[in-house]
Amino acid sequence: MRRAIEAADLVTTVSRGTRHSLLGWVDLPPDRVRVLPDTVQDKFVPGVVPEGFRDRWAPGARPILLTVGRLSAGERYKGHEQVFAVLPELRKQFPSLVHLVAGSGDDRAYMEQRARELAGPDAVRFLGFVPEEDLLDLYRLADLYVMPSTEEGFGIVYLEAAGCGLRVVGGVGGGSADAVQRQGRRAGRSIRQGGAHGGDRRSARSRPCRFCCGRALPPQPFRRGRPPAAGPTRCARPIDPHGP
Numbered sequence: 001m002r003r004a005i006e007a008a009d010l011v012t013t014v015s016r017g018t019r020h021s022l023l024g025w026v027d028l029p030p031d032r033v034r035v036l037p038d039t040v041q042d043k044f045v046p047g048v049v050p051e052g053f054r055d056r057w058a059p060g061a062r063p064i065l066l067t068v069g070r071l072s073a074g075e076r077y078k079g080h081e082q083v084f085a086v087l088p089e090l091r092k093q094f095p096s097l098v099h100l101v102a103g104s105g106d107d108r109a110y111m112e113q114r115a116r117e118l119a120g121p122d123a124v125r126f127l128g129f130v131p132e133e134d135l136l137d138l139y140r141l142a143d144l145y146v147m148p149s150t151e152e153g154f155g156i157v158y159l160e161a162a163g164c165g166l167r168v169v170g171g172v173g174g175g176s177a178d179a180v181q182r183q184g185r186r187a188g189r190s191i192r193q194g195g196a197h198g199g200d201r202r203s204a205r206s207r208p209c210r211f212c213c214g215r216a217l218p219p220q221p222f223r224r225g226r227p228p229a230a231g232p233t234r235c236a237r238p239i240d241p242h243g244p
Helices: 002-007 016-023 053-057 073-078 080-093 108-119 132-141 156-163 176-180
Strands: 011-013 033-035 064-068 098-102 124-128 144-146 168-171 188-191 201-205 220-223
Touching: 011 016, 016 033, 016 176, 053 132, 064 080, 064 132, 064 156, 073 080, 080 098, 080 108, 098 108, 098 132, 108 124, 132 156, 144 156, 156 168, 168 176
Parallel strands: 011 033, 064 098, 064 144, 098 124, 144 168, 168 188
Antiparallel strands: 201 220
């Protein structure tokens, strides 16, 4: 795989974050890697929620926070637990607020337990797999899309939610920023995850600027699933996200 990539005349990635990761893995001139963002079908647009839909999916809930994605033990970076942890404080102001979690996977039992521990009973409702014909109206029903993920390759669900009229909250890290803010238009806000998981600390290390000039950057600590606490990740030279 690496040899094939390095032999290519042009490589496209779905986000600047993915481009950055790729350039740190292969020996490839930066000007041969361009960003070609994902997009969504034109059916993801605002619309009227059918009568009875709220009673089916979220009876008595208002406002509604929504997260859509796999519940996989290997994808806890999506930030479900960070959302659960802030719900008790939010519900002091909005007692009927509910967090809807759409998606299934091998981590559902763990996430249900963490929701009870961090948010209390009835604050989080796990919907399991949601059929595509219902997903559009679920986006339209919600008041805010929340997924403070730190390692998305792109995060197409942010575009789906924004297309249906939702404001979105994404995470700092990975390719989420390109989905939350594209072409100068901001669909929501990116935030740093808190310490529900903590972080793995490794020795400080210097890294070359793989975006443009190749110069060494100051050492900085590595924290799994979180941006470095200090130090730049690239030099100060302005970068064209679609070029070197």
